[in-house]
Amino acid sequence: MAATPPSAGGAETYGGSGTERWPHRPAAWLPVRLGLVIRVGVLGAKGRVGVEVCKAVHAADDMELVAAVDVGDPIESLSGAEVVVDFTHPDVVMDNLKWCIEHGVHPVVGTTGFDAGRLATVRGWLEANPGVGALIAPNFGIAAVLMMHFAQQAARYFDSVEIVELHHPGKADAPSGTARRTAELVAEARRAAGLGAMPDATTAELPGARGADVDGVRVHGVRLAGLIAHQEVLLGGDGEILTIRHDTMSRASFTPGVLLGVRRVRDLPGLTLGLEHLLDL
Numbered sequence: 550m551a552a553t554p555p556s557a558g559g560a561e562t563y564g565g566s567g568t569e570r571w572p573h574r575p576a577a578w579l580p581v582r583l584g585l586v587i588r589v590g591v592l593g594a595k596g597r598v599g600v601e602v603c604k605a606v607h608a609a610d611d612m613e614l615v616a617a618v619d620v621g622d623p624i625e626s627l628s629g630a631e632v633v634v635d636f637t638h639p640d641v642v643m644d645n646l647k648w649c650i651e652h653g654v655h656p657v658v659g660t661t662g663f664d665a666g667r668l669a670t671v672r673g674w675l676e677a678n679p680g681v682g683a684l685i686a687p688n689f690g691i692a693a694v695l696m697m698h699f700a701q702q703a704a705r706y707f708d709s710v711e712i713v714e715l716h717h718p719g720k721a722d723a724p725s726g727t728a729r730r731t732a733e734l735v736a737e738a739r740r741a742a743g744l745g746a747m748p749d750a751t752t753a754e755l756p757g758a759r760g761a762d763v764d765g766v767r768v769h770g771v772r773l774a775g776l777i778a779h780q781e782v783l784l785g786g787d788g789e790i791l792t793i794r795h796d797t798m799s800r801a802s803f804t805p806g807v808l809l810g811v812r813r814v815r816d817l818p819g820l821t822l823g824l825e826h827l828l829d830l
């Protein structure tokens with residue numbers, strides 16, 4: 550019979566703050582002893598994505614869910630975590646990130662709403678806390694990351710590129726983080742190829758009819774009951790059109806990417822922007 554130690558050295562953190570709804574699952578004592586189990590906290594644990602992340606962390610043999618935090622829970626509940634996953638709201642994510650970085654906790658962030666100013670602030674916090682790694686990814690779906698990558702690769706071959714993002718009506722931000730990042734990648738690719746502005750003769754416009762201008766790329770947002778998260782990148786050239794489309798069919802699709810981020814973020818000091826950097830693309 551396998552020997553069982555009297556104390557698994559870390560397994561006692563099971564059932565920590567907010568984790569009551571996750572059935573007790575003792576961590577295998579040897580990996581805990583060897584420090585191979587990553588202590589993970591989740592912010593936004595009761596949300597649409599947070600619930601899926603808690604399930605996935607709980608089921609992972611190399612992770613321990615030490616805190617499942619939502620509105621009303623003290624952020625100090627995360628003190629026992631090495632890595633914190635944040636799927637909350639654009640209005641609160643900066644405060645969460647600041648707390649994590651200043652407490653030496655590595656954040657893996659899915660929450661959207663990051664612009665250049667916010668990213669510069671995060672970089673400043675990370676410089677003041679060397680050794681802390683933060684991963685911020687607008688989309689943790691592997692297929693979504695590939696869609697963005699393919700759009701970036703294709704962009705230089707076409708006169709016109711426009712993006713249509715389609716989401717559930719409960720979404721707070723527009724355009725989506727994925728669409729915003731895709732537009733930036735397309736714009737970078739066009740600049741690198743020496744392409745100028747896209748053809749567009751519009752002179753009379755009802756405000757909003759041509760979508761938002763992100764780095765010179767038009768982005769159109771749809772909010773519709775029944776949707777989860779979808780995006781089309783339309784690329785138009787001489788007599789032909791390429792459409793690259795991604796559809797999220799389940800929020801569980803985000804969790805393999807999140808777990809990959811949790812496993813890698815401690816070894817990536819500073820800011821990593823986008824899951825593509827972990828995928829060898």
Ligand SMILES: NC(=O)c1ccc[n+]([C@@H]2O[C@H](COP(=O)([O-])OP(=O)(O)OC[C@H]3O[C@@H](n4cnc5c(N)ncnc54)[C@H](O)[C@@H]3O)[C@@H](O)[C@H]2O)c1
Nearest residue numbers: 593595596597598619620636637641659660661687688689
């Ligand atoms: N990067 C990705 O792959 C990805 C995928 C899906 C959603 N998102 C983004 O993640 C965010 C959350 O999406 P969602 O659909 O799960 O939203 P949601 O509203 O269903 O969940 C957010 C949860 O965060 C909680 N919350 C709010 N403020 C908090 C705080 N200060 N501390 C702790 N918890 C807090 C809310 O109570 C809620 O339970 C959005 O910004 C969304 O765009 C990103």
Ligand SMILES: O=C(O)C1=N[C@H](C(=O)O)CCC1
Nearest residue numbers: 661687688720725726727778
């Ligand atoms: O449901 C959401 O909200 C999503 N947000 C991300 C974004 O803004 O790109 C990723 C897709 C789902």
